[in-house]
Structures are given as C-alpha cells and as structure tokens.
Amino acid sequence: MTEEPYRWLEAIGNRREYVRDQLKGGSPVLAGCLADGILLLGVSRGLGKVFEIHDRHAMAGLGHPADLERIRQAAIDAAHLEAFTRAAEDVSLRRLVGFGLSAQLKQNFEQLFTAPVLGEFVFAELGTTPSRDLLVRVHFDGTYSVQMGGARVVAADPDEESTAQAALEQKWRDSLSLAEAAQQLLETWWLLQTQQTAKEPSPSLEERAAGWRTATAGAQIELGWLNRRSSRLVRYEVLDLNQLLPPPSP
Amino acid sequence: MSTPATPLAGDFVSLLQRSQMALPRMELGGDGPAITQATTVFAFRFAEGILMAGDRRATAGNIIVTDAVEKVVEIDDSSLLAIAGVPATAFEMARVLQTSFEYYRRSQLQPLSLPAKVRALARLLRENMPLALQGVGIVVPLFAGVDHTVSPAQPRIYFYDPLGAQFQAVNYAASGSGSGTIRSILAFQERHGSPKPVEMTLPEAVRFALRLLMTAAEFDSATGGVNPEAQLFATLKILRATGVETVTEEQQSAALAGTDHD
Numbered sequence: 001m002t003e004e005p006y007r008w009l010e011a012i013g014n015r016r017e018y019v020r021d022q023l024k025g026g027s028p029v030l031a032g033c034l035a036d037g038i039l040l041l042g043v044s045r046g047l048g049k050v051f052e053i054h055d056r057h058a059m060a061g062l063g064h065p066a067d068l069e070r071i072r073q074a075a076i077d078a079a080h081l082e083a084f085t086r087a088a089e090d091v092s093l094r095r096l097v098g099f100g101l102s103a104q105l106k107q108n109f110e111q112l113f114t115a116p117v118l119g120e121f122v123f124a125e126l127g128t129t130p131s132r133d134l135l136v137r138v139h140f141d142g143t144y145s146v147q148m149g150g151a152r153v154v155a156a157d158p159d160e161e162s163t164a165q166a167a168l169e170q171k172w173r174d175s176l177s178l179a180e181a182a183q184q185l186l187e188t189w190w191l192l193q194t195q196q197t198a199k200e201p202s203p204s205l206e207e208r209a210a211g212w213r214t215a216t217a218g219a220q221i222e223l224g225w226l227n228r229r230s231s232r233l234v235r236y237e238v239l240d241l242n243q244l245l246p247p248p249s250p
Numbered sequence: 251m252s253t254p255a256t257p258l259a260g261d262f263v264s265l266l267q268r269s270q271m272a273l274p275r276m277e278l279g280g281d282g283p284a285i286t287q288a289t290t291v292f293a294f295r296f297a298e299g300i301l302m303a304g305d306r307r308a309t310a311g312n313i314i315v316t317d318a319v320e321k322v323v324e325i326d327d328s329s330l331l332a333i334a335g336v337p338a339t340a341f342e343m344a345r346v347l348q349t350s351f352e353y354y355r356r357s358q359l360q361p362l363s364l365p366a367k368v369r370a371l372a373r374l375l376r377e378n379m380p381l382a383l384q385g386v387g388i389v390v391p392l393f394a395g396v397d398h399t400v401s402p403a404q405p406r407i408y409f410y411d412p413l414g415a416q417f418q419a420v421n422y423a424a425s426g427s428g429s430g431t432i433r434s435i436l437a438f439q440e441r442h443g444s445p446k447p448v449e450m451t452l453p454e455a456v457r458f459a460l461r462l463l464m465t466a467a468e469f470d471s472a473t474g475g476v477n478p479e480a481q482l483f484a485t486l487k488i489l490r491a492t493g494v495e496t497v498t499e500e501q502q503s504a505a506l507a508g509t510d511h512d
Contacts, residue, residue, distance in 0.1 A: 048359070051356075053356065054356070076353070076357050077265055077357075080349055080353045081265065081266070081269055084262075084266070084271075084349045085271060232327070234326075
C-alpha cells in the first residue's frame with residue numbers, strides 16, 4: 001500500500017493519530033530557566049520522567065517508559081562519546097538534537113512497519129546566564145523547537161500545551177525563587193492534568209495550590225535542578241519538594 | 251536509537267568499542283626518548299577521612315619537565331586517583347575512569363559500587379600491560395573510594411601493582427620514586443608517633459602531609475617537594491564519606507605556618 005503516495009500519506013496520518021491517542025493521559029512535564037539554574041519537573045507513579053544526561057544537560061519526557069528509556073539512553077551515549085572524544089564543553093543540545101535525535105526520531109516515525117516512539121520530550125542545557133540557557137522541545141516525529149531561556153511545557157495534547165505555554169510564559173520570570181518556580185510549574189501541571197488550561201475564569205490561587213497538592217497525593221514529584229552556581233563539573237541535582245514547598249500544617 | 255545496548259550495560263569502554271573509538275594500543279620497541287614520569291603520591295587515613303597527596307613534579311630522565319602537575323585527580327564525588335608513573339597513560343586512565351563512572355551512574359541510574367570502581371582501574375592497568383612490560387607506559391596508581399555497603403559509609407584506600415593487581419591498604423599507601431621515604435615515616439608515625447595519622451585533625455593531617463613531601467624531596471630528586479617561599483605547594487585532596495574537598499594553597503600555607511586552627 002505504501003507504494004502509492006496517497007496511501008503513504010494516509011498511513012502516516014494514521015500513525016500520528018495512533019501516537020497521539022496512545023499519549024493521551026500522559027502526565028505533563030515542564031522546565032524553566034532561573035537566575036541560578038534550570039528546574040525540570042515531572043509527576044510520576046514510580047517510573048522516572050526527569051533525567052540527567054550530562055554535566056550541563058537534562059531531559060524530561062512523557063510517554064511509554066520503554067521509549068523514554070530509548071531516547072534517554074541514546075542521548076546519554078551520544079553526549080558521553082562527544083565529551084570523551086572532544087570535551088564536555090563540546091556537548092551541545094543543538095548538535096545532540098539537531099544532528100542526532102531528531103533525525104533518528106523522524107526515521108523511526110516514517111518507518112511504517114516498526115513501532116513508533118511514544119513520547120514527547122524537553123531537553124535543557126545550562127548556559128552561563130538564563131538568557132543563554134537552551135530548552136529544546138522534541139516531538140515524537142522528530143520535529144523540534146529551540147528557545148533561549150524562559151519556560152517550556154510538554155503535554156500530550158498540542159492545543160492544551162499551547163494554551164498552557166502561553167499562560168506560563170506570561171507569568172515566568174528568571175528572578176523567581178526556586179520555591180516560586182516549583183509552585184508555578186506544579187500549578188501549570190495541575191491545570192493541564194485537569195484540562196483547565198482554557199477555563200474562564202481561571203481557578204484562583206488557592207484552588208491551584210490545593211489542586212496540585214491533592215492531585216499529586218501518592219505520586220512522586222521529580223525535581224531536577226541544573227545548578228548554575230555549583231563549582232562542580234556535574235551540575236545536575238535532585239531536589240526534594242518537601243524542602244522547597246513544605247506541606248501545609250494540618 | 252536502533253543500535254543495540256552496550257554488551258555490558260552501562261559500560262563506557264564497551265560503548266567506545268561499539269562506536270569503533272576504542273583506545274589505540276601501541277606496540278613499541280627499541281630505544282625511545284626519555285619518558286615523562288610523575289612521582290610521588292600517597293594517601294593516609296586521618297580522623298575525618300582520607301587525605302590523598304601528590305607533589306607537583308614531572309621528570310624525564312634527569313630533566314625536570316614541570317613543577318605544576320596535578321597528580322591527584324577527582325574521578326567523581328566519591329573517588330580519587332593518585333598518579334605515579336607515565337602521565338600520558340595515567341591521565342588517559344583517569345579520563346576513562348571519570349567518563350566510565352559518570353556514564354554508568356547516569357545510564358543505570360545508580361552509582362557504580364566501590365569494588366567495581368576498583369576493578370575498573372585494574373582492568374585499565376591490565377590492558378596497559380604491553381606498555382608496562384616494555385617500561386614505557388608504566389603506571390602505579392593509588393585509588394580511594396567510599397564504601398557505601400557499611401554504615402556509616404567509609405572511605406578506603408587501594409594500591410596496585412603495574413599489572414593490575416589490587417590491594418586494600420589498612421591505613422596508608424604510597425607510590426612513586428619517593429614512596430620509600432614516605433612509607434617509612436608513615437609506618438613510624440603509626441607505630442610510635444603521637445598523634446597517630448588516624449587521630450590527626452584536618453590541619454594536623456595537612457601539615458603532616460606537606461612535611462612528608464618535604465622529607466621525600468630531600469632524598470629523591472624526582473620528588474618536587476613543597477616550598478612555601480616559592481609558592482610551591484602540593485596537590486592535597488580529602489575524601490570523606492560525604493564527598494571530595496580540595497585543600498587550597500592558602501590552606502596549605504596556613505597549615506605550614508601554624509596559623510590554621512586545629
């Protein structure tokens with residue numbers, strides 16, 4: 001069937017629809033650049049969503065755990081080979097994604113008789129200042145977009161992602177404290193998870209604060225932190241939400 | 251993405267081989283130029299953990315190549331390597347270890363165990379055997395890592411022979427041309443001294459380490475020693491259960507002058 005252009009287009013369209021359908025209900029992940037580093041956030045039920053890639057690089061993703069693992073491993077392999085054969089400073093997201101992952105994802109997506117990658121991703125690269133931080137949003141079909149600084153939302157539904165992205169961009173400042181940033185990301189996560197991104201009027205501050213607390217009960221909130229102020233080569237740290245945003249006393 | 255996983259999960263050397271980037275194996279013969287050598291390194295246990303030290307000199311025959319070599323290398327946040335022997339080989343080993351440990355930790359989502367780290371260095375030494383046997387690439391390192399299988403976690407010292415045999419040191423180890431002097435003083439201090447090395451505070455241990463190097467330099471021209479007046483200090487690193495700390499030149503100067511606080 002794929003010899004005919006029309007059938008091929010139809011098959012690709014079906015495949016895209018299939019992937020989006022499989023990703024429905026995936027827990028969103030978010031990343032944001034701050035004065036002291038880049039914060040990545042994911043909410044999971046035991047399986048990881050936020051990962052260290054290299055000294056100044058991290059990723060977060062939603063989708064099938066096996067596919068997240070394939071992409072994570074591919075990124076780690078490429079970054080370590082680059083750092084070993086050249087230098088850690090030569091590991092760059094533009095090259096890692098632009099010349100590596102993106103092409104592999106596209107090829108995988110267009111191979112109709114192989115299982116597609118079920119995942120959506122954001123990669124982060126720590127720069128010397130927030131405006132030099134890089135956030136790369138990578139889609140399951142290999143398309144990607146690059147932004148310097150700011151914050152990035154990754155959700156299964158493209159429309160909800162756009163709405164949440166626009167709302168978060170309006171509020172996001174790199175001068176936010178870590179606690180304030182985590183709070184904003186969690187509120188955005190909750191709005192996406194409960195499909196309230198476009199709700200008018202938007203839920204109040206109190207509703208949002210209570211909302212994400214309730215929605216994350218029993219879940220694991222992963223906070224990855226690329227620390228710009230660290231003197232160590234390895235900048236990635238795992239933060240404890242309870243220390244950043246202690247639960248309200250009963 | 252479609253390539254198979256490394257034959258040994260999380261093993262960076264396997265990844266290098268799969269990517270056809272394996273380290274080149276040199277076959278040498280005949281007389282070559284004088285090979286740069288690095289001496290002298292040692293490690294001993296003190297009250298807070300392990301102090302690992304090295305002088306800064308590298309020599310080639312009777313030529314002093316430099317007095318600015320860093321022979322104690324932080325491999326990761328719980329491992330130190332001290333280099334004695336040929337820097338060209340030793341620094342490459344350090345780089346392979348650094349990348350291997352981080353690669354394993356990131357890819358397998360757990361740190362490599364101390365025994366595996368110790369064996370990883372032994373494997374590199376064994377692979378270097380042809381050069382070591384020809385006497386041109388010999389490396390006799392010391393390794394310190396944190397054992398997390400005991401509670402509380404304990405830093406440990408290991409030493410090697412040039413072919414890769416590994417030995418755990420109880421309280422101290424030394425390597426390189428000045429190591430004879432250092433080992434003698436450490437053995438004496440441990441048996442008859444007061445305080446014993448394991449009882450020393452950090453400033454005492456730093457002062458002791460610097461004096462060890464000064465003494466070794468008296469008897470071994472390849473050991474650079476320490477000369478505060480010429481701003482020539484050693485490389486000193488501390489390994490605690492909580493991580494690695496570098497003793498700065500200012501701290502070393504203060505320790506020798508006795509202006510630090512015990």
